[in-house]
Amino acid sequence: MKDSITYRLPFAVMLVxxxxxxxxxxxxxxxxxxxxxxxxxxxxxxxxxxxxxxxGGVAAVHVRKVWKQQKRWGxxxxxxxSMFAMIAAGMxxxxxxxSVFSDWFKYLISPIEATMFSLLAFFVASAAFRAxxxxxxxxxxxxxxxxxxxxxxxxxxxxxxxxxxxLSDFILxxxxxxxxxxxLIGISLGAISVALxxxxxxxxxxxxxxx
Amino acid sequence: xDWFDESRLAHLLALLGFAAAFFYFIWKGRRGTQLYxxxxxxxxxxxxxxxxxxxxxxxxxxAPGLGSLTDPVTVAALAILSRVAHNGARLFTRTLxxxxxxxxxxxxxxxxxxSYLRAGHPDDFDPDDVVYLTSRNFTYAAATAGMMMREKTxxxxxxxxxxxxxxxxxxxxxxxxxxxxxxxxxxEQIPFFxxxxxxxxxxxxxxxxxxxxxxxxxxxxxxKAGDLCxxxxxxxxxxxLAAAILLDWGPAGALGQKLAGILSAFRQGDWL
Numbered sequence: 001m002k003d004s005i006t007y008r009l010p011f012a013v014m015l016v017x018x019x020x021x022x023x024x025x026x027x028x029x030x031x032x033x034x035x036x037x038x039x040x041x042x043x044x045x046x047x048x049x050x051x052x053x054x055x056g057g058v059a060a061v062h063v064r065k066v067w068k069q070q071k072r073w074g075x076x077x078x079x080x081x082s083m084f085a086m087i088a089a090g091m092x093x094x095x096x097x098x099s100v101f102s103d104w105f106k107y108l109i110s111p112i113e114a115t116m117f118s119l120l121a122f123f124v125a126s127a128a129f130r131a132x133x134x135x136x137x138x139x140x141x142x143x144x145x146x147x148x149x150x151x152x153x154x155x156x157x158x159x160x161x162x163x164x165x166x167l168s169d170f171i172l173x174x175x176x177x178x179x180x181x182x183x184l185i186g187i188s189l190g191a192i193s194v195a196l197x198x199x200x201x202x203x204x205x206x207x208x209x210x211x
Numbered sequence: 212x213d214w215f216d217e218s219r220l221a222h223l224l225a226l227l228g229f230a231a232a233f234f235y236f237i238w239k240g241r242r243g244t245q246l247y248x249x250x251x252x253x254x255x256x257x258x259x260x261x262x263x264x265x266x267x268x269x270x271x272x273x274a275p276g277l278g279s280l281t282d283p284v285t286v287a288a289l290a291i292l293s294r295v296a297h298n299g300a301r302l303f304t305r306t307l308x309x310x311x312x313x314x315x316x317x318x319x320x321x322x323x324x325x326s327y328l329r330a331g332h333p334d335d336f337d338p339d340d341v342v343y344l345t346s347r348n349f350t351y352a353a354a355t356a357g358m359m360m361r362e363k364t365x366x367x368x369x370x371x372x373x374x375x376x377x378x379x380x381x382x383x384x385x386x387x388x389x390x391x392x393x394x395x396x397x398x399e400q401i402p403f404f405x406x407x408x409x410x411x412x413x414x415x416x417x418x419x420x421x422x423x424x425x426x427x428x429x430x431x432x433x434x435k436a437g438d439l440c441x442x443x444x445x446x447x448x449x450x451x452l453a454a455a456i457l458l459d460w461g462p463a464g465a466l467g468q469k470l471a472g473i474l475s476a477f478r479q480g481d482w483l
Contacts, residue, residue, distance in 0.1 A: 005384070007474040022226075025219065025222075026215060026216055026219050026222075026223050027214055027215065027216070028213050028216045028438060029213055029214050030212065042318045050313040050314050051313060053313060053316075053317065054316065054346075055312035057313075057342070057343045058342075058344075060344055061339050064309045064339065072361070075247060079308050093435045100386055109347075109350075112349065112350070112353075113350060114219025115375075115377065116349035116350070116352055117349055117354050117375070118377060120375060120378060120379065122409050123378045123379055123382040124378060125382075126382060126407045127378060127382060127403060127407050128406070130385075130406055130407070131402075131405075131406035140332075180334075180398050181413040183398050183401070183413060183415075184261060184398060184414070185416075185444055186415030186416075186437075186441065187284075187396045187398075187414040187415050189229070189415060189418075189437040189440050189441060190228055190283070190287070190396075190414070190415035190417065190419065191283035191284070191396070191418065192226070192283075193229075193233065193418055193422075193433055193434075193436060193437050194283035194287050194418050194421065195228075196230060196433075197422070197430065197433055198231050198283075199288055201421075202237065202429060202430055202433065203286070203290060203421070203425070203430060205286065205289050205290045205293055206280070206286065206289070208320060
């Protein structure tokens with residue numbers, strides 16, 4: 001009986017809300033629109049609780065590491081101190097421009113993230129080197145088309161050899177767009193299929209614990 | 212009061228058509244009809260990849276992407292995670308799951324916990340293997356890349372929705388010598404995964420794989436509904452192409468115009 005309730009109740013909620021959200025898309029009547037807006041508003045406090053859950057999760061993992069003095073526990077101390085210092089700075093001094101929180105964000109977090117982002121240039125180069133080795137017909141086509149598109153982006157080449165720019169334009173406009181659209185059609189159908197499977201209980205991955 | 216948005220009629224008909232195909236194949240699956248479903252290379256290599264990690268005595272890493280639970284691809288990724296973690300648990304191999312989304316994290320944790328339970332080794336599950344890291348993508352990339360380097364993961368799975376951090380993750384994994392399997396619905400990231408991973412599920416293959424990992428014939432049969440709809444869409448595209456060609460071709464111009472008119476009216480819902 002207990003199993004039946006713990007599984008069937010979340011499933012029933014998912015079914016009713018899923019079908020409602022699907023149907024509301026086609027009904028512009030004001031009671032339906034208000035009900036949809038209300039449901040979407042309910043997400044906001046839920047998100048707040050989820051953030052709390054996440055903070056608790058991060059803290060628990062790292063406190064355990066420090067407590068048990070596991071390998072590299074020093075990094076966990078740094079993580080915990082940074083996290084709680086940032087929370088305290090935001091709660092005490094506010095988050096507006098010029099506050100400690102804003103300064104830490106601007107001068108510590110942003111440069112660190114920018115560093116990670118800048119690494120992409122090197123990773124793109126190494127990935128391109130691996131991809132552009134003409135080992136097969138497909139790889140050779142990739143190499144040639146990539147070379148054409150890259151050359152067309154150089155102003156002096158595009159100005160002096162207009163055919164390169166035209167060819168690049170053709171590659172981007174036709175084969176590239178056609179392939180992208182084909183993938184997108186497949187993704188959309190797949191997404192609808194997963195949504196229907198979840199709403200109608202064919203796929204029960206999200207209800208694992210309830211079963 | 213307006214109870215139906217007529218401009219969305221074509222959408223509704225398309226959805227109803229897909230739903231009809233969906234329920235028809237579920238009915239066929241329930242009757243036990245064996246349906247041929249094309250094999251997916253990345254899926255076929257998934258079990259071998261887990262076996263490789265077990266032989267090497269190193270953990271697996273499964274990144275479920277940056278999408279939320281509201282993204283169907285994340286739900287599909289969790290279904291695949293269930294299979295990977297289950298096979299890993301059977302072979303006494305840990306599955307590390309770094310999470311970007313706070314909402315995905317507890318669900319991923321339950322999926323992995325249940326996988327260990329199904330494999331008969333519930334005590335081997337370590338909740339600290341399925342962690343929430345951060346909701347900033349480059350910080351997530353740095354933390355996950357660090358996890359790959361420190362834990363020396365033998366196999367990495369990147370399945371879900373990814374942004375520009377995809378290349379950082381996949382290149383770091385390639386540098387550690389890990390076998391890598393990816394799958395994403397982010398069209399812009401697919402080329403990066405193809406160049407850096409050993410096998411890649413392109414777009415809808417992720418959704419198909421999420422159905423195929425299940426042993427349930429009903430769940431598997433749903434893939435057929437998508438295939439049928441693709442055939443219908445191809446038919447509509449071919450009709451549009453024929454209309455465009457016929458329009459410019461004198462003798463059949465009138466026929467082309469009629470065909471183009473039908474397609475355009477259907478798209479705009481003018482034929483009501």
